[in-house]
Amino acid sequence: MCCMYSQGSASRRWNVYRSGRTVSRALHRSYFAFSAVHLVFFHPLAKFPGPKLWAASRIPWAFHVIRGDLWQVLGRLHEVYGPVVRIAPDELTTTFPSAWKELYASKPLLLKDPYSQTPPLNGSHSLFTAEGDTHRRIRAVLSHSFSEKGLRSQACIIEKYADRFIRRVRREADQSLGPNGIGAVDLTKLYGYAAFDTITDLSLGESLCDGLKDMNEHAWVKNYFFHAKFSAIRTALSRFSPLDIILGLFLLGMTRSARQRNWRVITGALNRRLARRETEAMETKRYDLLSPLMDRLDGSGSNSITRGEMLTNGLAFVIAGTQLNTNVLSTATYLVLRHKEKWGRLVEEVRGRFEADSNITVQTTQDLTYLDAVINETIRIRHPTPINLPRIVPRGGHVVNGQPIPGNVVIGINLQTIQNSSAFWIKPREFHPERFLPAMDPRYDNCFNKDVKEAFAPFSTGPRNCVGNKLFFAQVRVLLARVVWNFDLVQLEEVGAQTDWLDQRAWFAFEPRPLLVKPVPRPST
Template identity: 35%
Template sequence: MSPKPFLQTTGNGDGTADRISHMYFIVGFLILYIAGIAIYRLYWHPLAAYPGPRLWSITRLPHAYYTLIGRLPYILTNLHEKYGPVIRIAPGELSYTSEDAWNDIYGRMQEGGSLVKDPKQFFAPPSGIHGIMTTPNLVDHARMRRNLSHAFSEKALREQEPIITKYFDKLITKLHETRGEPVDIVKMFNLVTFDVVGDLTFGESFNGLETSELHFWVADIFKFIKIGTITGLSLQFPPLDKILLFIASKSKAVREKEAQNRELITAKLMRRLNLSASRPDFLSQIQKTLNTPTGLNTNEAVETATTIIVGGSETTATLLSGALYYLCLSPSVLSKLTAEVRSAFTSESEINMVSVNSLDYMLAVLNETLRIFPPAPGSFPRIIPPQGSFVAGRFVPGNTVVAVNHWAASHQSSNFLRPFDFVPERWNGAPEYKDDKRKAAQPFSVGLRNCIGRTLAYAEMRVILARVLWGFDVELCEESKEWGKPMPIYVIYQKEPLMLRLRAVAR
């Protein structure tokens, strides 16, 4: 008796059964392959011993989904509360919230050098040339930072103060013109901070305070950040990234918009660099060494200028908006800070970048706002070197992606007592909060890539907030009572208008 064939055909001999059998074989193989990968990642992967939700350990899809809808930092906060200060949030990625992780990931020089940026965090610029923020090359970053560091020093800030103050004056004038009617303070703070950083970068403002409207380039930047965050997810799912880039390259609208924005920033930059007169701004040193081996080339300067514009303005505007929102929700805190400001000065002209340093409670208010509403609430991934390294006291295998999530670290009950409460006193030595791990909140990051504009940011925040509270009684409008509820995050917050009434103080 002859054996039955492994694949039987149907009676009509058309091979349908063969095709169905092959299809079942392929589907079965794929199921076994996927199951094998899942089992490996759960039980035998080098990161298998780290806690975290199982599905996240198997695939990056949950991570990508919550990034896509702008809720990843909030989800990570919940996961860290459940699983602890280090969790596995993708097959090859760990998230941290502990104090010592900051220094191990971003600050300490590891064997073989500092941890490098994850190149899959950003699409490369169209020119292929990175600026100071996106370059993964530590040598290039150090060169760029050397050319900028003097412009962000305390000495430079004193020289820049007359330029900055004229925009603060314009802001206060604009606020007086509202005559107590509701005003979107988010927009007002964006106008002043973008005008300041525009002047300090290009030698000309964006004229936002003059027109009461955001310059189109500034408005486009907010859109591009969100789009860039979403499309950047494709870098984790090749060849989807190449498909998206191909589609974008064929889109006339995308090409024209990108060209328009690049031409604008390049034209502004070159006008500033071609000025013969010296001025105390961000490009003074770049101007001296442009296109030399120790300086930046033109493409690097363009990319770096864009970073400075966004990083030096939007984050400060966000912080100031958050500060006024939480102050309005905390009448006793608002009253205490207002009293400190109004008792420290006899006239508004006394409020400057030096005199505001005496406002101790204001510093506590700003530090608490930076904790509860960090302007850059996401993660900045780094890659463990091939030989592996220790992070937070535990060895991490090589090529693992690691990061501290700003929002999650600042809202962990293991780091802060009542982490969702706005309590400036925790920064002033209140005994109740003596066990807070304050170094877990690092809104300006740490190490070689920490925020170069920290000094400027604190100066702007202190002076603007002091002048607002000196000149106005502030009240939150009813429609903005829920403004601080978790808002979508795409690198920065997607903020709604924050409507306040600012009634001028009679003196």
């Protein structure tokens, strides 16, 4: 009898528990259903077009961030829904050219979306993460490093690694000769080594790996692109609590040893650079990105920088300078080789201007109009960082292109999307450097008069635009010009390649693919 009673009690308890679970599930389903209905139909952003599922949840957005194809999806969404698209419960993306000034040069300046940023490892801000007075102070100090005067003084470092790059290409081609006499060289890899060697020397006072020396190999460039993927995924997951904590710890654990090693190496290089500053004062003075900062390294006052900020910014410069330059150099080379007429025009300009490789310098490449057009068109058709630049609308709201945007939401421009939009560009997905030539240039085509050049701001605009754009152009011009002057390039198709080389995934930055070429030295070189 007691046993039967116990069994009956247990049965009743189980039924009560099961009923409670059923009610709980029903309440949860009701809550999410009501929440979704509110977000889609009654939220302040409900009037903006976009896919309903994206309006109801951040999950579709996060899914494509993790897949690395958000840039492609956003392009398709704008084609369907127009210049303003709702891509999350609280976020819009726009392609209005006027938004460059309205979002990034407004007064007061709109704040960055904190969810879009990776926090600094040492707690000291870089130009990318600092806000308000801190950002203004750091930028004012760093502006000396990226000035025209600074670039002229840094030119010898840039040109030194351009020399080494050409010699490494020749060595690589000689050592990879096969039975058919073709020496295959992966230019993406070597562009990465050149970019890394140059920017570490400029930012830290020494090349960390001498990747261009002899036949050296290293994985720093690949690791930076891996960490970009890791950071993008971590940033996307940070919006989903408490999943962000669990997965964040898991992801951080996977990369902890690599991050700690990188931090030790870069900190050591910076410390050695600081230790040499007194010696350099007595000898021939070296000038790099750190030189103007030496006398401002106290952290007090409006014209100073702390040691931690110097380290954080040095690391940021190394990562950005490596990723952007590698992407643009390899993509530009691929595009001109795929369009023989464009390659011919570039060859004509470069070889017609210079009598020797040594004449190709930072100063002498500044007025090569077709080379600049190739670089600009490369960035337009394939921006190296196809990301949104999200800003938080203040509580009182904001106006973009005459359209009121509610307060406390996020809105931004996707760099890749606005530069590839058929609303602003003639033949937007075709490679035509001529569109960036002066109108009086005989190579210019009047059909490109219809291009809306105001949509083109690859380095952003306003007080948070890219401070290093002049340095970027200087490095890319010299390397591309020297490649064109020294070699007749023949692109080799990768064995088993079934997809377009440009079909790449992106996490903060595009993940470049190998670019196999046969660099045939010109007889005169």
